[in-house]
Amino acid sequence: MYVTEIEPRVSETDGAGHINNTTIPVWLEAGRHELFRLFTPDLSFEDWKMVIVKTTLEYKKQIYFGEKVEVKMWIKRIGNSSLELYEEIHQKGMLCAKNEAIYVNFNLHTQQTESIPEKIKAELEEHLWPERE
Incomplete structure (x- = not known):
């Protein structure tokens, strides 16, 4: 499991007093930073x-300013690309x-998917979802 801690900002709080729903996808993306680095080590957009x-996002409870949040990420399934x-x-x-x-390993230059390298698959397997639902 990858874990990222985020401190909610005042600007992310809406008129209803909770963190705005549009903020949650941004936080989820922040939790993927190590995954992005795994596929593009220098984080270059030229070779992204x-x-x-x-x-598919499901909101379960309101989130509030003033208390840190944890973004937890697991790998649920690894395919070819x-x-x-x-x-x-x-x-x-x-x-x-x-x-x-769902993400695909995509070559921006050829505009085609590519197989996930075995070395990356091995790292991803260290973070598999334990299927506890």
Whole structure:
């Protein structure tokens, strides 16, 4: 599991007093930083590999300013050129949002998917989702 801690900002709080729902996908992306570095070590957009093709976000509880959140990410499935993520956002030990996302390993120069290298697959397997749902 990859874990990223985020401190909510005042600007992310909406008129209803909770973190705006449009902020959650941004936080989930922040939790993918190590994944991006795995596929593109120098994080160069010229050689960027990770392209998102699907995301399914479910809001479970409101999130508030003033308390840190944890973004947790697991690898749910590894395919030939794609991978599926399972992600959660927790605040005060409670599950507040969960998401599934599918990424493909994509070559921007050829505009085609590429197989995920075995070395990267081995690293991803260290973070497999324990299927506890």
